Amino acid sequence: MPYEAPTHSVERSLRATTGAKVVAGIDEVGRGAWAGPVSVCAAVTGLRRPPEGLTDSKLLTPKRRVALVVELERWVTAHSLGHASPEEIDELGMTAALRLAAGRALDGLPVRPDWVILDGNHDYLGAPWNVRTVIKGDQSCVSVAAASVLAKVARDRLMAELGAQHEDxxxxxxxxxxSPAHKTALAERGPTPYHRLSWSYLDAMPQWRHLKKVRAGTDGSPAPIEGQLGFDF
Structure with missing residues (x-):
């Protein structure tokens, strides 16, 4: 499927208008999953020509993503991964969990970015970071596209390791x-220790509904549960 390759346009603009020397792209994966962490990658790429075929991870085949990661790990100036666990997602909600995971990723970089490019139109990161949001940044910005692929492959590998303990x-x-296999196993066996127990899928499973966790709002009332219907494979 044809696509327009990402560029350094936003990275160059931030350098020119703000004096930024280090710009990091950020992308997340796992927001809409029923199990596993939400994972965020922060990638600093400089302005060098990226590996051929770099784009949003969702536009690449699994085989191509894995091959591209080998090139990206050698090519990026620096990158770091941050995760928020299912328990943290249940306790904090998805927006705060994303902020936590992104902060961990940024803190893991060897140098603090002057500016961060965040995929999407919502700044879930906030102060003290300088943030530029870019809709479809994973397709248009080199650093965000790199973060997208690195995050996706890392989380897929983590989930494969967890899956070895729960093959069904x-x-x-x-x-x-x-997926169908996931839904069937969940209905028959119930949630694993890696499932998000605040997600609404449990409402449709009377046999496991008692396990659902309700996150309390600041006024003591149940808070809305976020993000349970996404499908960002």
Whole structure:
């Protein structure tokens, strides 16, 4: 499928208008999964020509993503991964969990970025970071596209490792998203220790509904549960 290759346009603009020397691209994966962490990668790429075929991870085949990661790990100036666990997602909600995972990724970089390019139109990161949001940044910005591929492959590998302990759930194939095999195993066996127990899928399973966790709002009332229907394989 044809696509327009990402460029350094936003990275160059931030350098020119703000004096930024280090710009990091950020992307996440796992927001809409039923099991596993939400994972964020922060990537600093400089302005060198990227590996051929770099784009949003969702536009690449699994085989191409894995091959591209080998090139990216040698090519990027620096990158770091941050995760928020299912328990943290249940306790904090998805927006705060994303902020936590992104902060961990940024803190893991060897140098603090002057500016961060965040995929999407919502700044879930906030102060003290300088953030530029870019809709479809994973397709248009080199650093965000690199972060997208690195995050996706890292999380897929993690879910495959978890899946070895729970083969019926087919985590190696579905990465914790609601595939038919996942739904069937969940209905028959109930949630694993890696499932998000605040997600609404439990409402449709009377036999496991008692396990659902409700995150309390600041006023003591149940808070809305976020992000449970995404399918960003």
């Amino acid at each position: 759930f087919a985590f190696a194939a579905n990465a914790g998203y609601p």
